[in-house]
Amino acid sequence: MTVTILVVEDEPAIQELIALNLKREGYMTLSALSADNAMQLINNVLPDLVLLDWMLPDTPGIEFARRLRREERTKAIPLIMLTARIDENDKIAGLEAGADDYITKPFSPRELIARIKAVLRRRLPEMSDEVLELGGLRLDPVSHRVHACNDGFSDLAEINLGPTEFRLLHFLMAYKERVHTREQLLDRIWGDHVFIEDRTVDVHIRRLRKILESVGKENLVQTVRGTGYRFSVTPN
Template identity: 50%
Template sequence: MASCILVVEDEPAQSEMISYNLKKEGFQVVTASDGQSALDMARDESPDLVLLDWMLPEIAGIEVCRQLRANKKFRHVPIIMVSARGEEDDRVRGIDTGADDYLVKPYSPRELIARINALLRRSSTTGVDDKLICGDLEMDLARHKFFRDGISVHLGPTEFKLLRTFMERPGHVFSRERLLDLVWGQGVYVEDRTVDVHIRRLRKAVNEGDKPDVIRTVRAVGYALDLEHS
């Protein structure tokens, strides 16, 4: 069955063009032109991916994203935030709110399709019972929860994505540039120091009390999950 894409765009011409290109690639498409309609359509249609414009009537796209992520039914549905707002703060805010990718207007149909396919491939490999376990670290992907030594630890959306990336390849050293691509999305301009900020937040959340630091810094290279201490 073809994947269903919810296109949330308030400009009719833009919505029509996006829908045309998606249908040409074999996707099913449903549309909404404002934030409230987007939430209603998501509830009624259960899309496989949401393409969400930031600037919307009724409810802004950033708030739609927040509400979708707060609903366990949509917690793992990929969301691509689309906006003409290309500043670093806007991109970071979109990702931190729960978007899986951030695409700045104008963009090419080919790039959009490539990003959609990449997210759908990743989404399809995550079953409802999937868990990642590394030593005393356990990540429940279905419930979007993380535990250390059996104790639930709250992580922000970006920190959760970072730790998931590390746990999917324990021991592998990721450069800052690679983490930017995997967590924030390819083509999104975010300064390297942003990675360091979120690594510090991740360490603070995960390494409480006397717990050893599970994130290893490799000087001049990047970061890795330290299996010896996890």
């Protein structure tokens, strides 16, 4: 899945450098040179993660972070702060303002990438490109493939899913053993504020189940009556 990262950094050179390194890793990037700039951008495209320079010209980084956290639409976005100071107070203030992690400048590209991956793994598991193995299924986001390890070891049947079914399964597996309402699924799999019927989720669940049944994997996608759906390893 393509992760979009917003970089809020006023120094063009560093901005470029960061963007370059992110692209090399396969992330999409959005660039903002100021907090205001960033806010405008966010109105159009909702990024999956924000890299925020602590020291910005107009608004201090922390102020921007607070604003992000205040609004419903943006308050769940993972946030990593970039700071030149090693001041313990700043670190605390940053984390208090809702930062998921922080990096002190100067930092190496490798460290940057490592921290981003760590935050994604924690906050947005469905975007972290990790292979998921659960309930006899093996989903690899990188090669975009799903296999069924039929109760043991021998045959690994390949499972062919359509784009939406793939994302759906990916999401459900990433957040296993949790119920998701149809609305939540629409929001997070289809995207922000799509105008789609709730019942459509049922249909895609059906399609997913059908394919899973065809390789003998039943009861993995479970209905929670009155609420929604859940991926679970225990039968029901």
